[in-house]
Amino acid sequence: MKTQVVIIGAGPAGLLLGHLLRQANVDALIVERQSRAHVEGRIRAGVLEDTTTNLLRRLGLDERLQREGLPHTGFSLADGGRLIRIDVLKHTGRPVTVYGQTEVTQDLIKAAPERGIDILWEASDVALHDVDTAAPYVTFQEGGNARRIDARFVAGCDGFHGPSRKAVPASAGKHFERVYPFGWLGILADVPPCNDELIYANHPRGFALASMRSPTRSRYYVQVSMDERVEDWPDDRLWNELETRLGAEVAPHITRGPALEKSIAPLRSYVFEPMRHGSLFLAGDAAHIVPPTGAKGLNLAASDVAYLSDALIEYFRDGKTGGIDAYSERALARVWKSERFSWQLTKLMHRFPDDGPFERRMQVAELEYIASSDAAQKSIAENYVGLPLQADVARRCQ
Numbered sequence: 001m002k003t004q005v006v007i008i009g010a011g012p013a014g015l016l017l018g019h020l021l022r023q024a025n026v027d028a029l030i031v032e033r034q035s036r037a038h039v040e041g042r043i044r045a046g047v048l049e050d051t052t053t054n055l056l057r058r059l060g061l062d063e064r065l066q067r068e069g070l071p072h073t074g075f076s077l078a079d080g081g082r083l084i085r086i087d088v089l090k091h092t093g094r095p096v097t098v099y100g101q102t103e104v105t106q107d108l109i110k111a112a113p114e115r116g117i118d119i120l121w122e123a124s125d126v127a128l129h130d131v132d133t134a135a136p137y138v139t140f141q142e143g144g145n146a147r148r149i150d151a152r153f154v155a156g157c158d159g160f161h162g163p164s165r166k167a168v169p170a171s172a173g174k175h176f177e178r179v180y181p182f183g184w185l186g187i188l189a190d191v192p193p194c195n196d197e198l199i200y201a202n203h204p205r206g207f208a209l210a211s212m213r214s215p216t217r218s219r220y221y222v223q224v225s226m227d228e229r230v231e232d233w234p235d236d237r238l239w240n241e242l243e244t245r246l247g248a249e250v251a252p253h254i255t256r257g258p259a260l261e262k263s264i265a266p267l268r269s270y271v272f273e274p275m276r277h278g279s280l281f282l283a284g285d286a287a288h289i290v291p292p293t294g295a296k297g298l299n300l301a302a303s304d305v306a307y308l309s310d311a312l313i314e315y316f317r318d319g320k321t322g323g324i325d326a327y328s329e330r331a332l333a334r335v336w337k338s339e340r341f342s343w344q345l346t347k348l349m350h351r352f353p354d355d356g357p358f359e360r361r362m363q364v365a366e367l368e369y370i371a372s373s374d375a376a377q378k379s380i381a382e383n384y385v386g387l388p389l390q391a392d393v394a395r396r397c398q
């Protein structure tokens with residue numbers, strides 16, 4: 001098989017890229033390891049920046065998002081039972097939208113066939129070849145048959161554990177990583193949310209987050225140590241812990257119900273540089289990971305793809321290489337600012353096992369400062385709604 005861009009991975013990054021390239025008549029093929037049902041069933045992110053919703057609107061794939069997405073003008077930080085509301089609309093003029101990554105993925109997959117986007121599901125042993133040449137190719141097994149796709153470029157959108165990043169020679173790449181000494185135990189339940197907006201809570205027993213997917217479906221998280229297992233957390237224990245950590249004001253509004261999904265996600269900050277090697281471009285979790293505290297993971301994948309699609313379209317339409325040559329530097333500039341915000345909010349809102357009284361006093365002082373300073377709240381707000389894309393790319397992505 002031959003195409004212009006072969007995309008590895010049918011997560012948000014790969015699917016958005018495939019749609020944006022197709023819309024500009026650039027040929028692309030998506031190769032995905034899992035089944036369609038597996039990908040469509042994943043429960044992950046919940047908050048979209050307008051960077052992401054703009055891309056869906058530009059693709060004409062925001063009909064369900066407009067109908068079911070929940071615009072949020074703020075969120076709260078809770079500490080010692082006190083809620084500090086960050087009014088993102090007042091400080092930035094922009095809202096965020098609560099709409100699950102699951103829904104985004106389903107919308108993009110559903111629209112693929114009618115738009116001539118081929119997704120090869122259940123591809124195994126995916127391997128990248130000759131990425132440092134102008135004629136790279138990808139091999140894989142599909143239904144027991146060995147397959148090969150030749151392309152001009154390879155887009156590695158295969159997440160943290162995929163093969164693309166590993167196709168970059170060790171001498172050509174740099175890793176930056178911080179692994180956190182805890183994870184997030186998440187529960188999804190068909191119960192009404194306890195609050196109209198998200199609440200991030202710092203409690204002596206650890207962090208908790210009250211989020212949602214719709215007026216009838218809630219998503220909650222508690223910080224747990226890495227030696228804990230989902231089996232250690234029957235639903236009642238988790239609901240009790242959420243009531244304790246979210247505080248006496250919120251607890252009476254928590255409605256309990258059976259878990260539709262319950263899982264523990266590890267937390268890490270990770271960046272791989274550069275995000276391009278020869279004919280291979282990395283986008284999304286294949287190149288970087290953030291702790292979900294800042295709701296940046298999915299949105300960074302979208303901003304990477306805004307830059308990458310813009311660059312590849314320029315190359316195939318005008319034969320220019322300015323965009324692809326600038327891709328890594330442009331994407332990383334936004335990635336590092338989101339890494340900083342996610343790391344800072346994680347440090348502020350979690351209890352670290354090695355922290356002592358001084359570190360706790362720093363958290364208290366920072367929360368006190370945020371509660372009393374418009375400037376501090378504006379800073380958090382502009383990072384939470386998403387820092388701007390480079391102006392020329394932003395204009396084309398509207």
Ligand code: FAS
Pocket residue numbers: 008009010011012013014031032033034039043044045046047101123126157158159160161162163264265283284285286292294295296297298299301
């Ligand atoms: P993805 O990991 O979503 O997609 C990569 C795709 O590549 C997958 O479909 C995978 O099957 C495929 N793939 C992997 N190896 C392959 C191979 N060898 N061949 C072919 N295909 C291959 N972000 C938030 O903002 N908020 C959250 O609450 C949040 N919760 C998360 C919970 C979990 C458990 C995880 C793992 C991540 C969470 N994230 C969250 C981050 C998440 O939303 C990512 O940022 C987002 O999925 C990134 O999208 P992609 O880059 O497309 O990567």
Ligand code: PHB
Pocket residue numbers: 044045046047198211212219292293294295296
């Ligand atoms: C979610 O609803 O899954 C969610 C929301 C905000 C975050 C992380 C996760 O920061």
